[in-house]
Structures are given as C-alpha cells and as structure tokens.
Amino acid sequence: MFVPAKPVSKYPWYIRLFFWKQKRTYGKVLEPGLLWARSPKVFIGVALLYGALNRSRSPINAALRSLVTVRVSQINHCEFCVDINAMTLMKRGVDEEKVLKLSNWQNETGFEPVERLALELCEAMTYSDREVDGELMERLKAHFDDDGLSELCGLIAFQNMSSKYNAALNIPAQGFCHVPGVQVETAQS
DSSP states (O other), X not given: OOSOOOOXXXXXXXXXXXXXXXXXHXXXXXXXXXXXXXXXXXXHHHHHXXXXXXXXXXXXXXXXXXXXXXXXHHHTXXXXXXXXXHHHHHHTTOOHHHHHHGGGGGGOSOOOHHHHHHHHHHXXXXXXXXXOOHHHHHHHHTTOOHHHHHHHHHHHHHHHHHHHHHHHTTOOOOSOXXXXXXXXXXXXX
C-alpha cells in the first residue's frame, strides 16, 4: 500500500467502534477503512453512505447490488473490492460460475435481462469513453422505479469512488474470496 495504516489503537475511540464491527462481520479490520479513517470525518461519511446503500430494505435486490459492485471493481482494477464484493455476491446466492463469467457478461449466458441492464448502466457510468443516454434510461425504467434507478446510480457512483480510492492507494485483496479465475483486470469492450 502506498499509505500505511496506523495501529488501530491510534484511531479515535468512535472510529475503533467501526473497526470492531468490521472485525465482527469480516473477521478482520478492513485495510481501506484504516486508510479512510486517517480522516475520521471523511471515514464516517463514507461508512454511513455505504450503510445506506447496502441496507436490507434497498429497492435494489441484494444480489444485483453485489453483481454491480464486483463489475465496477473489475473495471477499476481494485483487487480489494473484487475480493470482498465477490465473496458478498456468493453469500447472496450467486453461484461461482456466474462470478467467473462476470468480466465477459455481454458474451455469456446466465444473466437475467435486469442484470444485463444494470451491468450496461454500470459500464456506461464507469468507462470514461461511454455515457448514459436516454435510450438506456428508458430501458432501465421498465425494471426500476425512479427511486430504485436513483439508488442504483448512487451505488455505482459510490463503488467507483471506493474502488478508485483503493486502487490508487494499492490496497491489496485480503483473502475473502477464493474463487480461481476471478479477475481484476478486464478488457474494455
């Protein structure tokens, strides 16, 4: 990593509460959290936004949320994000075969129409040479109401921020997902 983490004891007590929850949830403190927490106010904002987007009552299905976050992570070359989001995706009921097909989803079978649309939006928002147009939005509106579409865009934007931050600081995978062949790098299609 380009910026080292401080010992957990060096962070404010209220940040260590977040670390306690991470350790309880994941078995360890997450490396990105240790770096975001170098600025405690920013860390709290990021953690609260993530919690809002990942809530159980989201209008976006949990597996679809994870599918999108893995794809953004692959595009942005974030090893940590691919690792943790692929693990979450499989915990949410998506089989390993689909995870392995994700980097080439356009040419693969097994993706539902709503998943393909969400992945198309994901790529339009993530690749700098693409854009979201009215035709794509109209197709998305056949599956998502305005609240759901707004939240899906927010999730993709958040994952772009998070994965670009982690990739820029060279945060490595922490060994959450042990699926051979899950790739970080992907060719632009």
